[in-house]
Amino acid sequence: MIKLSRKTIAFIAAALVVTTFIIACSKSGGNTNTLDPSANGFDKTAMLTNYADNLIIPAYTNLQTQANLLETAVNTFLTTPNTANQVTLKNVFKDTYLRYQDVSVDQFGPAETALLSNFSNTFPADSVVIEGNITRGTYSLTSNASINQQGFPALDYLLFNLHAINDFTGATAVNRKKYVQDVVTNLKTRVATVLSAWKGSYRATFIGNTRSDSGSPIAFLINQFAFEMDQLKGPRIGWPFGKQSGGTMFPNNTEGFNAGISVALATQNLTALKTMFNGNGSGTGMSDYLVALKQQKLSTDVMAQFDKAINSLKTVPDPYVTAMSNNKTQIEAAYREIQILLTLIKTDVASATGVRITYQDTDGD
Amino acid sequence: MFLSAINRLQRPVSIAPLVTFRILFGLMMLAGTIRFWANGWITQQYVTPKFYFTYMGFEWVHPLGNTGMHFIFGVIALATICITAGLFYRVAVVVFFAAFTYVELIDVTNYLNHYYFISLISFLLIWLPANRYLSVDVRIWPKLKCTHVPLWTIGIIRLQIAIVYFFAGLAKLNPDWMLHALPMKIWLPAKSHLPLIGGLMYKEWIAYLFSWFGAFYDLFIAFFLINRKTRPMAYVFVLGFHISTAIFFPGIGMFPYVMIISSFAFFSSGYHQKLLAFFIGKNQLIPTSNYRYPAILRVLLPGVIGIYFLLQIIIPLRFLAYPGHLFWYEEGYRFSWRVMLMEKSGNTFFTVKEPSTGKTYEVDNSKYLTPLQDKMMSTQPDMILRYAHYLADIYTKRGIKSPAVYAECHVALNGERSRLYIDTTVNLAMQSLSWKHYKWVLPFTKNEK
The missing domain is CATH 1.20.1420.20 (M75 peptidase, HXXE motif)
Incomplete structure (x- = not known):
């Protein structure tokens, strides 16, 4: 049999008291503002x-x-x-x-x-x-x-x-x-x-x-960032360019094909995403939340990658149809940058914020 | 010494704990089944997917379509009612075990430790005379009635629960959990919405407290539950611990309740007897008869049970046979009571290449996988490989000659930045699924093999 030292028992007893306290508090449903959140x-x-x-x-x-x-x-x-x-x-x-x-x-x-x-x-x-x-x-x-x-x-x-x-x-x-x-x-x-x-x-x-579990605004935001990045990589830029189809292109499938504004739309989409990510530079955006979670470097890297991706998209001229044959290198480069950003958001940001990337609800363990 | 231990295990004790366990287990499984159905998860997990990640050796397990799967869950629900009522108990519990395990074997995506636990418990229940008292079976066939059973019939349930806790505790004894309070440090700040204590969630010491308390709880709770003196206090811990996990991590679903109810089996026969008496209005069970196993089972059961528990100890330890970081490779990770142990997320892009033409086809995972499958696949090598094989089949059918499948996968583990997970130069279509160490998974650190 395992003999427990008095210390261990004392430790567990202390832990129990704290846990009970925590449960009691969380069930009592008090006021969130009793602690200054910014200080904590x-x-x-x-x-x-x-x-x-x-x-x-x-x-x-x-x-x-x-x-x-x-x-x-x-x-x-x-x-x-x-x-x-x-x-x-x-x-x-x-x-x-x-x-x-x-x-x-x-x-x-x-x-x-x-x-x-x-x-x-x-x-x-x-x-x-x-x-x-x-x-x-x-x-x-x-x-x-x-x-x-x-x-x-x-x-x-x-x-x-x-x-x-x-x-x-x-x-x-x-x-x-x-x-x-x-x-x-x-x-x-x-x-x-x-x-x-x-x-x-x-x-x-x-x-x-202010929860972060599935269905909460924070989880929605992060999931939507990931979703929009998926859309950008696939339907907006990659799939029409033949990424999915062994090089066979589908220019008619682009967003705003007839008006010839596909790249402008994609660029604006990503720019809007960046603005959302850093809360328009107000100091209270997702990028600042990352900093609060001691992920300063990740926050900086994501913002830098946004700029990289936006800038490389800007090197692709509209109409996208023409660019698909004349600017393949630029499109490939932009696609690459978008993919890196997508990975950062879907993997690193989701992980750091404890948000599940899933558009589907289930139990986990 | 050995013989006396064996004799002690054969000692007749009141059947009450077994009966309480049967009823509570049945009711909880019924609730779980209803909840699963009501959430629409039958369709989501067993009808919608086009592809299922089967278990090695169980590739022959397939879902039964929309009607079929709902029928199976209907059968499970019916079985839980029969178990609770003790009606055709043996048939009901065999059906429950078979149907529940069948459902779990369909797709690795849906693996949860507590589902595995339920399969194991229902397997054990097959061999236990839990219907010999307070059951419809006894009403119909009064001769079945027994008031006493050998101690070991209750003991094996307790042992099974103890194994779950103890291995869950052992699994927590790793540097990330104990020394860095990971993944608690990541998960707790996401709980800052909780009233009063919300602000504390950013404090590091809270993460350490949670981690250490969790580890000590898991390691020792079974011993405190076994010991008569510490039992009531220990059960208060069980309640406190699992209710707080339910509050902090609602995503774990039924798990806390499964453990709260199962751990109730540690209470003594006398206690359970009083409890039953309270409900059925009799003061005690008048000792009428002891349950005796049929002769053949008396010969066979010790062997069967011995092998069973030997496996229960070997399986969670099989990870020791693999090199490399367990959380990274996940070789020997499942079926080992590793619960809420790491924060791991990833995303994977697959590229199919036709060697003869050099054409490349990037795969849109959402065409073949549900979001949940995509997410689970992206961090688990065996699932990545299975999916790669499936893609090779799909693209072959599309007319691509001997397709080569490559994965570009990034994984972030326990708050580290994401890094490349799979060797991007390896054609996964050519790698075979096996129990051997995966060479095509890139090492977590440079000096690993």
């Missing part, structure tokens, strides 16, 4: 408040404002479908799509409920089904099956494909105009729904939950 580490509430008030809500507000401008420009073009109006429209469309990239990482809470990302930006759009919808004049833009028949990718196809101007004066013009307007209205409605939820009760829910 990091103020997560301040971080989440910064995210909600200075980044997420303004990003949706800007998107909403820009979507109204888009609606006006779309209507002008639909009334008079000519090259000049199309050029003007393309600029407004690009600006709106760029503002969408700012909220692309925020797909949790109200955006997740409204399936904003699915309905606004599932690319490529299915032009065959869209044309069928227009010809028939009957369609639903609310069913889950319709996600690739609407949003920015559908507008990109309808407004900027090579025969777009002719189409709006051709046989299907009336139905086509209505379809475009329906898509714009639908997009605006979804953005409005999400924004009003944020301005309503969700802001408090978001700020009030």
Whole structure:
């Protein structure tokens, strides 16, 4: 038999007292503010408040404002479908799509409920089904099956494909105009729904939950960073370039293909991600949380890698289709940098913050 | 000495602890099954995946489709009800063991120590006369009724629990856990949302306290539970420890409750007898009859049980046969009661190359794996290899001639920065799955083999 020394027993007894104390405290559900959080580490509430008030809500507000401008420009073009109006429209469309990239990482809470990302930006759009919808004049833009028949990718196809101007004066013009307007209205409605939820009760829910387990804002943010990086590496840059298909390219599958703005969108996506990661340099971002967790070097490395990846993306010119044959080296380099950043976020950052990268809930041990 | 020990083990004691254990175990398994079903995990884990990571030697185990898997869980639920009620007990517990173990063998992804524990316990229950009192079986066949059983029938449950705790404690005696308070140092700051003590979670000493307390608890709790004098206090520890793990780490699911309920078996026959009497209103069990095993089992059982427990000691120690850092290679990691022992995450990109054309195809893991499978695969070499073999099959079917599969995998262990995990120059399609040391896993430190 193992004999225990008095010391060991005393140690265990002391440990028990502390544990009991801890349990008693955590069950009593007291006030979090009895200890000054900043003195004891990091103020997560301040971080989440910064995210909600200075980044997420303004990003949706800007998107909403820009979507109204888009609606006006779309209507002008639909009334008079000519090259000049199309050029003007393309600029407004690009600006709106760029503002969408700012909220692309925020797909949790109200955006997740409204399936904003699915309905606004599932690319490529299915032009065959869209044309069928227009010809028939009957369609639903609310069913889950319709996600690739609407949003920015559908507008990109309808407004900027090579025969777009002719189409709006051709046989299907009336139905086509209505379809475009329906898509714009639908997009605006979804953005409005999400924004009003944020301005309503969700802001408090978001700020009030400083947990890190699955379903919490912090876990959502880190998981979304990883998810967006996956999207960037795959559908936005890598897969159209033939990374998945032995070099066979799929230029039509890029985001914003018809408007020829794929790289600009990808760059903005990554830039917005960087802004989110460091909380727009406010001192209360995820990068600062890492510092509080004694991961200063990791925080610096991630920020540096963001810059590297953004800069290497910027060396690739739009339209991406042309770049795919003329700038292979630059694309390969950008792809590499994106992959390094993805690993840093998915592995090192997730590990350091104790957040599980999984879009699926289960038990663990 | 030896003989007297054997005799002591044969000594008849009240059947009460066995009966309580049967009822509690049955009820808990029923709750667990309902919870699993309600969470939609049957579909998520056993219907949705296109590919399953089987166990070596169990490649023939396959899921049964949507209806089939739900049917199996229905059977498990029914078996738990029968176990609780003591109705067709022997059949029910065999069915439970077989069905539960079958489900666990489908996919390595879902391996959890407490699922393994449940399989083991239900295997032991097959051999125990837990239905001979307070059961429907006794109502139907009154001749079955027994009030006393050999001590060892309760003893083997206690021994099994003691083994779990002790090896869990031994596993914690490593430099990361004891000297650096890892992974607690990483996990606790994520718990700063807890009221009152939240702010403390950033303090290093708290991480050390948790680590050391956890290690001592696991190593010694079984001894304190065995000892009659320390038992009540020890059980307070059991409650305190497991309830706090449930509060701090809700992600571990049923585990704390499994241990709380199982450890209850350490209480004496007399205690359990009073407990049962409280519920059924009799003062005590009138000693009517002792359970006697059939002659053939009396010959066979000591051998079977001996081998069983020998394996229970060898299996958690098999890691000693492998070189290299255990947490890194995970050779001999499973089935060893290593619970919440490390923070490990990784991500893996696979590239398939066709040697004859030089064409490369990067793999989108989400096409073949669920997020959970992808995550689990990325840090476990045997799963990486299985997946690589699967990819070789898939790409061969797609018309690629003798595809070579390469993995670029980065893994971060216990707060260290991520580093390359798999030799990127090794064609994994050509590596065979075996019990041998994996040469294609890059060493954790430079001087390792």
